[in-house]
Structures are given as structure tokens and as C-alpha cells.
Amino acid sequence: MSQKVLVLFAHPSQHRSEVNQPLFELAKRVDGVTAVDLYAEYPTFNINIDREQQRLVDHDVIIFQFPLYWYSTPAILKEWQDLVLEYSFAYGPDGDALSGKAFFCSLTAGGKADAYHADGYNHFTIRQLLSPLEQMASLTGMFYLPPFALFGSRTALEEERIDGHLDAWRDLLQRLVAGNIDLDSAAPAEKLNHYLETNPTNIAEAK
Numbered sequence: 138m139s140q141k142v143l144v145l146f147a148h149p150s151q152h153r154s155e156v157n158q159p160l161f162e163l164a165k166r167v168d169g170v171t172a173v174d175l176y177a178e179y180p181t182f183n184i185n186i187d188r189e190q191q192r193l194v195d196h197d198v199i200i201f202q203f204p205l206y207w208y209s210t211p212a213i214l215k216e217w218q219d220l221v222l223e224y225s226f227a228y229g230p231d232g233d234a235l236s237g238k239a240f241f242c243s244l245t246a247g248g249k250a251d252a253y254h255a256d257g258y259n260h261f262t263i264r265q266l267l268s269p270l271e272q273m274a275s276l277t278g279m280f281y282l283p284p285f286a287l288f289g290s291r292t293a294l295e296e297e298r299i300d301g302h303l304d305a306w307r308d309l310l311q312r313l314v315a316g317n318i319d320l321d322s323a324a325p326a327e328k329l330n331h332y333l334e335t336n337p338t339n340i341a342e343a344k
Contacts, residue, residue, distance in 0.1 A: 146202045160302075163303055163307055190223075198239045200241060227277045242285070246288050317338055
């Protein structure tokens with residue numbers, strides 16, 4: 138079954154972006170995906186709550202795309218959550234507008250993958266650091282998926298890892314639109330990247 142995918146992109150320094158900006162530009166070209174640049178749309182953080190809530194209602198899969206800043210999202214995504222996910226819309230006795238939708242983060246992290254472990258530099262896994270967003274999904278009735286993540290993003294360009302990540306991103310978005318992701322199988326993974334690697338598919342056949 139075809140699904141509508143919403144990408145909410147947040148990057149306050151896009152002119153310095155080597156990974157997130159190409160990811161966002163690619164998302165804009167995928168049929169079935171609505172890609173929104175929050176900093177461009179709301180430069181003064183004056184978020185249009187009605188418009189953002191309608192976007193959520195109109196889509197089946199919600200993605201936050203951002204660079205990891207101090208183990209969390211850039212500021213506008215927190216402002217977006219505070220204003221848009223209102224009581225009686227996103228949660229509460231009558232707040233079931235997001236129930237059953239899928240949610241995950243597409244993120245980049247400057248640190249290497251081995252820094253995100255209990256005995257690593259950052260002491261926590263990436264899933265543990267994203268637990269507030271996982272709880273947000275839980276409270277609003279969304280199905281939480283692990284992040285699609287690129288570690289060591291500061292050196293990804295010189296190490297020629299960006300093209301492969303873009304290919305995986307395209308594959309993921311197309312499979313989401315086609316409804317060709319087994320959510321139950323994907324949910325336990327540390328990263329959605331791992332699910333894609335172990336569950337390849339033929340997109341042409343999926344369509």
C-alpha cells in the first residue's frame with residue numbers, strides 16, 4: 138500500500154552541510170515524499186501550528202532529519218514539538234491524530250560509531266540518546282523506528298562515504314512510499330541502515 142512520507146529538515150548552518158543538505162535535496166526529488174526545510178520556512182521560529190498539524194494528518198510516515206547537536210535536535214525541532222504536538226491533537230483523551238503513523242530520525246553525528254556505546258566516548262548508544270523522541274512517539278501513538286544514521290560525518294566527504302549513504306537514503310524513502318518496510322522487523326535494530334543491509338529488495342518490483 139502506498140504511503141505518504143513527510144521529512145522535516147532542521148539544519149541551522151546549511152552552507153556548511155556536506156551530508157544533510159544533499160540528503161534533503163534528494164528527498165525533494167522522491168515521489169510520495171514531502172520535504173520541508175523548517176529553518177527556511179520559519180526563520181523567526183513563528184511556526185504555523187495549523188499548517189504543521191495538517192501536514193502530520195496528511196502523511197503516514199514522519200521523519201525528523203537533522204545533525205545531532207549536543208545529543209539532541211537543533212532548536213527549531215524542539216520548538217516545533219512544543220507548539221505543534223498539542224494536547225487533544227497529538228495526545229490526551231481525544232488526541233489520536235498521529236496514532237498508527239511511523240516515526241524515525243534521519244541524523245548525522247560527528248563522532249565515530251564506536252563513540253556511541255556504554256564504554257565509548259559518549260557513554261550511550263544513539264538509541265539511548267534519542268529516548269526522549271522515542272517516548273514522544275510512544276505518547277502520541279506513533280510506531281517508533283530506529284534512526285537512519287551516518288556517524289563520523291565530519292570526515293565522510295574525504296572518506297567517500299556520502300554517495301553510499303545517499304543511495305541508502307533513496308532506497309529507504311522509496312521503500313517507505315511503496316510500503317515495503319516490515320516495521321516489526323525493523324524496530325529492534327540499532328540503526329535503520331542495518332535493516333536495509335540485511336533486507337535488500339528490488340524497488341522496481343516493489344512498485
